[in-house]
Amino acid sequence: MKQFDVIVVGAGHAGCEAALAASRMGCETLLLNINLDSIALMSCNPAIGGLAKGQLVKEIDALGGEMGRVADRTAVHFRILNASKGPAVQSSRVQCDKQLYRLTMKSIVERQPRLHLHQTLIDRLLIEDGRVTGVVDHTGVCYGARAVVITPGTFLNGLIHVGTAHYSAGRAGEMASLPLAQCLCDLGFEMGRMKTGTPPRLKASTIDFSRLERQDSDPAFEPFSLSTERLGENRLPSYFGYTTSETHRLIRENIQCSPLYSGAIKGVSARYCPSLEDKVMRFADRGHHPVVLELEGLDTEEVYAKGLGNSLPLDLQEQIVHSVPGLEEAEIMRSAYAIEYDFVQPTQLHHTLETKKIRGLYLAGQINGTSGYEEAAAQGMWAGINAALAVQGRPPFVLDRSEAYMGVLIDDLVTQGVDEPYRMFTSRAEYRLILREDNAALRLTPRGFELGLIPPEHFGRISDRIQRISKGIKRLSSLRIYPGADVNSKLEKKGSPAIKNPLSLFQLLKRTDFSWEDLDLFRDVPDFPEDVFADSDRHVRKQIEIEAKYEGYISRQREAVARMKNLESRRIPEGFDYSAVPGLSNELKMKLSRIEPETLGQARRITGMTQAALAAVLIMIKKREQEMRGPAPAPPQSD
Incomplete structure (x- = not known):
């Protein structure tokens, strides 16, 4: 039996990102697909991105993923959605050459070192002592692995409907994966049925x-x-x-x-x-x-x-x-x-996307009840990274809701589960003002570099950009314009109110009628330093302007993040007995026992959770911790 570090089953958008991430992190990786000619096939619309989805694509790119690069290379139509609204909800979308996208991604996957491809249909998993050890294909061939990522898309027990006719298929023209669906069911996973479709x-x-x-x-x-x-x-x-x-x-x-x-x-x-x-x-x-x-x-x-x-x-x-x-x-x-297909209720997963039931087994994409290429790719990369880290004995990779749309996606799935196909929306991200498309690289490139997915030279460019943004904000905050005929006439010419008191350039940028380019009005003001206009990087200038215009809102969101971190850092002991918590409803006891939240923050987001119930859980945790520490030492007796 051939042995690999990581096996990825399914080469759709999730599978490609999972396999590329694991192999680029140094793992010998095997990518298996029913048909190698359908790698990264766009089964439905020929587009990448969209509302909230564009944010996911840019985050995948910032971590070292491939979807954004391939979309750029094969795009034939470009749109900025919500362009008239604020930067928090603006999203990019491109229409791609559908076949060129598939062929480009296939070429990248084929040429990736340590990544091996094979065309076959996987029927079942090999399990020993509660841990996955490999997979078995439809011909009986076994492939060994230390971690397995399952990304079957709509192929898991897929059934196509056209009028009164229906037939088994993963998508039109391709066979469904029936035995693997039965294998997951036999292993005791809670499964459900989703439906999607595609137009003519x-x-x-x-x-x-x-x-x-x-x-x-x-x-x-x-x-x-x-x-x-x-x-x-x-x-x-x-x-x-x-x-x-x-x-x-x-x-x-x-x-x-x-x-x-x-x-x-x-x-x-x-x-x-x-x-x-x-x-x-x-x-x-x-x-x-x-x-x-x-x-x-x-x-x-x-x-x-x-x-x-x-x-x-x-x-x-x-x-x-x-x-x-x-x-x-x-x-x-x-x-x-x-088309109908099976999915696994994602509350049975850890935040790493490893299953709670089987160690070393990760699920990503539509098998977790999601829809969309972008949601699938984000999960695939997340699962591939964590599979590689587990194999290498390194700490897991998890982003929280304040760090990325990917963090929102994963937390929603494993905490709340799904009762319909899950799609990402900007409204799902409570910290969307600090999780914008335009700052994805600034937020996540350092994490991608730590994982070994970002080259040093690229990381260096982003680090330099972060420093220039910080320096630019400080510089503009220290420079002031003063009321006077010369300054106010320039403001009047721009259609902006005159000033009565000194004003920093950073404060001036807060005005809705003022942009970075308008600062050039003051270039000829006596003693005005020329280096204010030296940075020509449009990304730096855009970040400084956004930070100025939304400073108050951004500050409030960062304060909310700090408060949220307190709950997220309070871990719930493994195997915590919710049935012993007084005041919890039977429904909440069942939900908490089934989902097994890892932190109080995750518990708070479970549907139906109340502040009173959360407080009761916290009291019981403290009581349990006190019991484990034993009774406090008696105070010393005075003579």
């Missing part, structure tokens, strides 16, 4: 794009990766249209043909991303719904029809497509379908 792909030459609204890329777009020197020049537009009353009539009159409504589908759908038949039935007052057409690449006719996802029979799908203006003659190249 249309032939571009059969679409009348003149009847649709065209959207081109944003002209100013920052790459996902700081290692990307320049973006490619190839660009593709997107197109917008709408469903019609005829679309809705077709669905309402044939809703009995939908497996969603006939009861054939048992898996739970996501509320925030409903299929078209779901939208029509749930929002009957809406006269139309948006349809977005995205070309899947530079050298293909396939067009992704976002908004037309459904699980109806093909003849109905064709009628629905033809009811949309501009799509009257459109040909369907690939049918829309729904």
Whole structure:
């Protein structure tokens, strides 16, 4: 039996990041996939990023991951979402050449030292004394490992639905993983069933794009990766249209043909991303719904029809497509379908994504009840890092909710579990003002360097940038402008209020009508130091300006983080008996016993937890600690 340090099962977005992280950290790693031609395949939309997802991609890059770099190299359309809002909720999204993305990631994985690839289907795990020791494929071949990361996507007992027809598959054209799902069930994991879907792909030459609204890329777009020197020049537009009353009539009159409504589908759908038949039935007052057409690449006719996802029979799908203006003659190249698959309730995982039941076994991606390429990649990297650290006998890697969106994602999963496919939103991150896209590299590159995933020269550049930001803030805070005709006339010319008292340049930057570039107005003020304008790094200037404009809010969030750290540092003893805590409801006792929170902070975030219940747990912990220390020594007796 061949032996490896880490085995990763599944080479989707989670599996690629897991395998790359483990191998780059020095572990001999084996990456197994049912089909090596589908490595990093974009099963659904041809895009990376989006609201809150862009933050995840930049954090993956900051830690030394690959998704952002590959997205930059293969992007053909660029958007900054929420560009008119504050930096806390702005997110990047790129539309990629779908096949080029897959081939680029495949090439990177193939050429990575210490990373070995093999095409096979894994049927079961090898377990000894509560620890995973390897995997067995469908031909009976065994592969040994000290840690195993499972990233099966939608393949775990996958079942595709198109109208009344259904068949076993991981996605269209690929076999499902049935024995592995049964193996996890037999090991005693609490499992559930999720449902997702994908819309039809249309032939571009059969679409009348003149009847649709065209959207081109944003002209100013920052790459996902700081290692990307320049973006490619190839660009593709997107197109917008709408469903019609005829679309809705077709669905309402044939809703009995939908497996969603006939009861054939048992898996739970996501509320925030409903299929078209779901939208029509749930929002009957809406006269139309948006349809977005995205070309899947530079050298293909396939067009992704976002908004037309459904699980109806093909003849109905064709009628629905033809009811949309501009799509009257459109040909369907690939049918829309729904897919059900198994997942493992993530409350059975530690914060490292190692299972509580089996040591050395890690789960990442849709198996943990999430949706989205970005959520999967973030979990994959997290699991791969921790698997490598465990093998090397090093402390685990965990980020808390104040350090990264990744920390929010993992904490939500292992603390609260899921009752529908989990998707990241900016609203989930209570400290989103300090977890922005623009400062991801500043926050996490030092951690990536400590792990061995960031080269020294790249770390040096980021460290230098951090120092220049700090120096720039101090410099602008020390320099003042004084009221006078010359200064106030410049402010008046800019449309900014005059000043009556001395004002630092940092305070001036707080004004909503003032930007870094506007500081140049004072370049000719007598005795004004020229070095204020010396730093031409746009990233440094942007960080200083954000720190100025949001200083009060950022300070309050950092104070909240400090308070949160007190609860997070208070660990709950392993094997703590919640049934012995007076005042806890039976429901909370069961939840706490099942989830086994590691800290009081994690316990506080469990659904239904109250301050009174938290206080009762803390009192019992202190009582237990006192009992372990024994009675306090008697005070000395006086003569």
